[in-house]
Each structure stands twice: as structure tokens, then as C-alpha cells.
Amino acid sequence: VAMAHLVAGLARCWCPSPLQVINFPVVQLHMSLMAMRASQKDFENAMNQVKLLKKDPGNEVKLKLYALYKQATEGPCNTPKPGVFDLISKAKWDTWSALGSLPKETARQNYVDLVSSLSSSSKSSGQVEPGADRKPPGYETLVVTSEDGITKIMLNRPTKKNAMNRQMYHEIMLALEAASKDDSRITVITGNGDYYSSGNDLTNFTDMASGKVEELAKNSAILLRNFVGCFIDFPKPLVAVVNGPAVGISVTTLGLFDAVYSTDRATFHTPFSHLGQSPEGCSSYTFPRIMSPSKATEMLIFGKKLTAREACAQGLVTEVFPDSTFQKEVWTRLKAYAKLPPNAMRISKEVIRNKEKEKLHAINAEECSVLQERWLSDECMNAVMNFLSRKAKL
Numbered sequence: 001v002a003m004a005h006l007v008a009g010l011a012r013c014w015c016p017s018p019l020q021v022i023n024f025p026v027v028q029l030h031m032s033l034m035a036m037r038a039s040q041k042d043f044e045n046a047m048n049q050v051k052l053l054k055k056d057p058g059n060e061v062k063l064k065l066y067a068l069y070k071q072a073t074e075g076p077c078n079t080p081k082p083g084v085f086d087l088i089s090k091a092k093w094d095t096w097s098a099l100g101s102l103p104k105e106t107a108r109q110n111y112v113d114l115v116s117s118l119s120s121s122s123k124s125s126g127q128v129e130p131g132a133d134r135k136p137p138g139y140e141t142l143v144v145t146s147e148d149g150i151t152k153i154m155l156n157r158p159t160k161k162n163a164m165n166r167q168m169y170h171e172i173m174l175a176l177e178a179a180s181k182d183d184s185r186i187t188v189i190t191g192n193g194d195y196y197s198s199g200n201d202l203t204n205f206t207d208m209a210s211g212k213v214e215e216l217a218k219n220s221a222i223l224l225r226n227f228v229g230c231f232i233d234f235p236k237p238l239v240a241v242v243n244g245p246a247v248g249i250s251v252t253t254l255g256l257f258d259a260v261y262s263t264d265r266a267t268f269h270t271p272f273s274h275l276g277q278s279p280e281g282c283s284s285y286t287f288p289r290i291m292s293p294s295k296a297t298e299m300l301i302f303g304k305k306l307t308a309r310e311a312c313a314q315g316l317v318t319e320v321f322p323d324s325t326f327q328k329e330v331w332t333r334l335k336a337y338a339k340l341p342p343n344a345m346r347i348s349k350e351v352i353r354n355k356e357k358e359k360l361h362a363i364n365a366e367e368c369s370v371l372q373e374r375w376l377s378d379e380c381m382n383a384v385m386n387f388l389s390r391k392a393k394l
């Protein structure tokens with residue numbers, strides 16, 4: 001966030017051309033970090049302070065601390081990448097790798113600064129709260145509940161319109177993996193607040209200013225490919241309860257759901273060209289099949305926004321409900337469906353979807369590799385800078 005403000009602030013104050021914005025803050029940031037290096041003693045003190053924090057700083061911060069510690073002590077990540085299903089080790093590896101060739105001294109300083117900001121906000125005391133270290137792990141960006149045979153995964157960043165930051169991508173993968181194995185019969189994804197989701201969190205791009213951009217784009221493409229892969233492989237009926245507007249990746253992945261129920265207040269749009277980007281979530285394949293090639297073009301290339309009723313007429317949405325009765329009607333129906341025999345539902349899904357799986361994985365890989373290039377383009381950088389400096393709403 002600090003980086004986003006720095007970049008946005010500099011964009012407004014200094015640079016007439018957004019292209020110049022990319023390089024300037026990197027140089028500035030590097031110079032300011034060089035000017036204030038933490039000593040080894042400061043670093044050791046910070047490590048001790050972490051153990052005394054009263055409040056759990058959350059998984060995202062812990063990953064960042066882990067990555068900075070490793071970078072400060074061992075340098076750039078060159079260990080082998082953990083396997084796809086070792087999600088926690090992979091999250092740690094991804095965060096460390098994303099630091100690229102950040103110098104050890106800078107990592108040490110960043111670690112000290114981060115701990116210091118945590119200590120002041122959580123008012124650490126000399127005593128560790130009894131039992132604080134035994135707090136059960138939970139999700140930070142989701143609320144996951146399971147009842148009446150339904151596991152509900154609710155995107156929970158309502159003040160950011162449920163934009164998907166890296167933490168949320170990882171948590172959705174974890175929640176889907178857990179739901180695939182629990183004893184629920186149907187899995188639902190929905191949003192908290194007035195939006196279903198505003199898509200990829202554009203502040204994900206602010207990391208671009210702090211490391212090797214090619215490497216970051218490569219890691220992001222891997223993250224996206226794994227994320228979409230979890231939807232392709234999900235074994236039980238997967239239902240979207242679209243409680244409000246949906247943007248970007250939250251729209252494209254709908255093509256991989258088994259049913260999509262929407263409030264009449266929702267809209268659907270994928271402003272990829274506006275962002276200098278290209279389709280993902282297998283939409284380059286699913287959308288032309290669901291809604292015809294030319295209707296898919298209007299959405300995926302021209303960024304046309306559909307109302308819920310238009311999306312339903314085109315087959316992307318299964319059924320639309322009046323907003324006033326949406327939650328009641330949808331949950332009543334889902335509870336009834338969740339009473340159906342689970343094996344029959346799972347096997348029917350296999351019969352319907354398995355023919356396509358290999359194809360979908362290949363499409364996913366291709367879309368991610370194209371996007372990896374797009375993220376490095378001037379068109380994409382400029383669009384993200386515009387959003388971060390509040391010049392454009394998409």
C-alpha cells in the first residue's frame with residue numbers, strides 16, 4: 001500500500017508521462033533505502049521483537065517477514081520450487097522468490113522497518129500473552145463456513161470491493177482444496193458487501209517497482225495458472241452466488257462453475273483491453289462456446305458491461321433473482337440441492353466435465369503465458385498507473 005501511494009504520488013507530482021513513472025520511483029526508493037541501513041544488531045533486535053508481538057500479524061505479513069528474513073540471511077531464493085500441492089511451502093517460496101535480487105542489506109532494513117511498524121501498531125509488551133501462539137489458523141481474506149451440506153467461501157474484503165490480492169488467491173486455493181475433501185456436497189463462492197468482486201487487486205502490480213519485473217511476472221503467471229487450475233479440477237458441484245457487480249477474473253472464472261445465480265443488481269465486465277491485458281480463467285475458450293464468438297468478443301475484447309439479465313440471456317448466468325429476495329431464494333434452493341445423493345452429483349459432474357479438463361488446462365497455460373508478456377507492456381503499466389493515481393475508473 002505504501003508503495004502504491006508512493007508510485008501514485010510520484011505519478012501526480014513529477015511525471016507528465018506515465019512511462020517515466022515506472023523507473024523514477026524505483027530509483028528513488030533504492031536511494032532512500034541505501035541512505036538508511038539497519039545494523040546486524042538492529043536486525044537481531046527486530047527478530048526478538050517479532051516473538052513478543054501481542055497480536056498475530058496475519059499470514060500475509062508473516063509471509064513477508066519470512067521472505068525478508070531469508071533474503072537478508074541467505075540472499076536471493078535459489079532453492080527448488082515446492083510441488084503444486086504443497087501450498088504453504090509454495091506460498092513461502094513464491095514470496096521469497098518475488099524479492100528477486102533485492103540486496104541483503106535492503107532486505108534487512110525492510111525487515112527492521114516492518115517489525116517496527118508492527119510493534120507500534122500492536123503495542124508489544126515484554127510478556128507473551130498466554131496461549132497467543134496457539135491461536136487457530138484462519139483465513140484473512142475469506143470467511144469459510146460449512147452447514148446444511150454446503151461449504152460457503154465468502155470473499156471478505158468488502159471495503160476493497162473484494163478485490164483479489166495475492167493472499168486471497170492463495171486462500172481461495174486452500175479453501176477449495178479443503179472443500180473438495182470435507183463432507184459437504186456443494187461448494188459456493190460469494191462476496192461480502194455490495195460487490196461480488198472487483199477482480200484482480202491492481203495494487204498487486206506495485207511490487208513491480210521493487211524487484212525484477214520479469215521474475216515477478218513469471219511468478220504471477222504461475223500463481224494465476226495454479227489458481228485457475230483449482231477451478232478446472234474442482235470435483236463437487238461449484239456454484240457462484242453473485243451478490244453484486246463482478247469484474248475481471250471474478251467474471252471469467254464463472255465459465256468454470258456448474259451454476260451461477262445472480263442478483264439483478266449485478267453487472268459483469270472484463271476490461272482487459274482497457275488494462276492492456278488479455279483474457280484469463282479459460283474465458284478465451286469458455287466464453288465463445290457459452291455465448292457465441294461475437295458476444296464473447298464484445299465482452300473480452302471491447303470490455304462491454306452486461307447486466308445480470310443480459311448475462312443470463314447469453315448463458316453465463318443460470319438464473320437472476322430480484323435483489324430483495326435473492327439471498328432467501330438462492331439459499332433455499334441450494335439447501336434442497338444439497339440433499340441430493342453426493343456420489344451421484346460428483347460422478348455426473350465428472351461425466352459432464354472430464355472430457356474438457358485436459359483442453360482447459362492447456363488453454364489456461366496458454367492464457368497465462370500470454371498474460372505474463374502483457375504485464376510487462378507499456379499499455380498495461382500505464383493503465384495500472386492510471387488506476388493507482390485515481391485518474392480512471394474501469
Ligand SMILES: CCCCCCCCCC/C=C/CC(=O)SCCNC(=O)CCNC(=O)[C@H](O)C(C)(C)COP(=O)(O)OP(=O)(O)OC[C@H]1O[C@@H](n2cnc3c(N)ncnc32)[C@H](O)[C@@H]1OP(=O)(O)O
Pocket residue numbers: 159160161163164198199200201202203204205208216217220223224247248249250271272275277280375387392393394
Ligand atoms: C505482475 C503482477 C500481477 C499480479 C497478479 C496476480 C494474478 C493476476 C491475475 C490476473 C487477472 C486478472 C484480470 C482482472 O481481474 S482485470 C480487472 C481488474 N479490476 C479492475 O480493473 C477494477 C478496478 N476498480 C474499479 O474500477 C472501481 O474500484 C470499481 C470496482 C468500479 C468500484 O468503484 P467505486 O467508485 O464504487 O469504489 P472505489 O472507491 O473505486 O473502491 C473502493 C475501494 O476499493 C479499491 N478497489 C476496488 N477495486 C480494486 C481493484 N481491482 N484493485 C485494487 N483496489 C480496488 C479502491 O481503490 C478503493 O480503495 P480506497 O478506499 O481508495 O483505499
